[in-house]
Amino acid sequence: MFEGKTALITGAARGIGQAIALKLAAEGADLALCDLQADWLEETAGKAKELGRRVECYSVDVSKGDAVNETVKAVEKDFGKIDVLVNNAGITKDGLIMRMSEDDWDAVLNVNLKGTFLFTKAAMRGMMKQCAGSIVNIASIIGLMGNAGQANYAASKGGVIAFTKTVAKELSSRNVRCNAVAPGFIKTKMTDELPEEVQQKMLSMIPLARFGEPEDVADVVAFLAGKASSYVTGQVISTCGGMVM
Numbered sequence: 001m002f003e004g005k006t007a008l009i010t011g012a013a014r015g016i017g018q019a020i021a022l023k024l025a026a027e028g029a030d031l032a033l034c035d036l037q038a039d040w041l042e043e044t045a046g047k048a049k050e051l052g053r054r055v056e057c058y059s060v061d062v063s064k065g066d067a068v069n070e071t072v073k074a075v076e077k078d079f080g081k082i083d084v085l086v087n088n089a090g091i092t093k094d095g096l097i098m099r100m101s102e103d104d105w106d107a108v109l110n111v112n113l114k115g116t117f118l119f120t121k122a123a124m125r126g127m128m129k130q131c132a133g134s135i136v137n138i139a140s141i142i143g144l145m146g147n148a149g150q151a152n153y154a155a156s157k158g159g160v161i162a163f164t165k166t167v168a169k170e171l172s173s174r175n176v177r178c179n180a181v182a183p184g185f186i187k188t189k190m191t192d193e194l195p196e197e198v199q200q201k202m203l204s205m206i207p208l209a210r211f212g213e214p215e216d217v218a219d220v221v222a223f224l225a226g227k228a229s230s231y232v233t234g235q236v237i238s239t240c241g242g243m244v245m
């Protein structure tokens with residue numbers, strides 16, 4: 001499905017980003033893998049290479065404009081083009097608003113929202129030129145419903161959803177699509193850190209009565225990245241076991 005296509009995935013070292021990379025590789029994509037440090041990407045890269053794909057790894061902090069621009073330039077030089085961009089890198093720094101520091105607010109907004117803007121801006125030029133491309137942003141159901149203790153994260157992911165719709169409107173005339181996936185509770189290092197009682201409370205709110213796997217998100221990303229969704233843009237698909245309807 002993605003033979004001859006290049007997919008750039010941010011935060012690809014582990015968790016959901018790794019699952020997305022491996023799903024796209026299994027379907028034929030060559031991979032430009034990005035994370036804070038290139039050596040963290042060895043596991044993802046090794047598995048993708050076993051699938052016969054071309055893989056390059058890039059160290060980049062998604063919240064730094066110059067580094068993002070240099071990375072996109074390097075990827076375009078190495079692969080010739082970018083067909084799929086997945087803005088997946090994200091962090092949490094939870095706390096009630098009363099106690100939330102300005103630094104924790106800025107850190108989460110800078111990675112989750114500004115990082116999505118910077119990579120989209122850098123990659124869209126090439127996509128507009130080739131009149132083809134698909135951008136998939138990883139939001140969260142918290143960006144749709146809010147969550148006590150996650151004001152910074154909720155605002156960042158709500159921003160990602162609004163940004164997704166705006167990119168879709170600005171780029172659709174060039175056949176570049178932009179959609180978002182809003183995962184619910186997915187089993188990764190990010191959610192492992194939550195206390196057991198919080199995890200059990202979450203589980204009781206999930207109609208499908210199980211936590212999601214990174215692969216559940218990757219399947220939806222692959223749909224939005226590829227030809228099967230060629231008439232879909234500006235949409236948000238919740239992948240949350242029915243937690244939000």
Ligand SMILES: NC(=O)c1ccc[n+]([C@@H]2O[C@H](COP(=O)([O-])OP(=O)(O)OC[C@H]3O[C@@H](n4cnc5c(N)ncnc54)[C@H](O)[C@@H]3O)[C@@H](O)[C@H]2O)c1
Pocket residue numbers: 010011012013014015016017034035036060061062063088089090091111138139140141182183184185186187188189190191
């Ligand atoms: N796990 C969940 O339940 C869940 C739910 C909803 C949304 N999400 C979103 O899915 C995405 C992936 O989450 P995950 O659970 O796999 O998290 P994770 O912490 O396991 O992985 C995140 C990856 O992003 C990288 N990263 C962090 N900051 C970066 C930066 N500044 N520049 C480059 N890379 C950076 C990390 O090194 C890591 O490899 C995030 O955007 C997250 O908000 C996760």
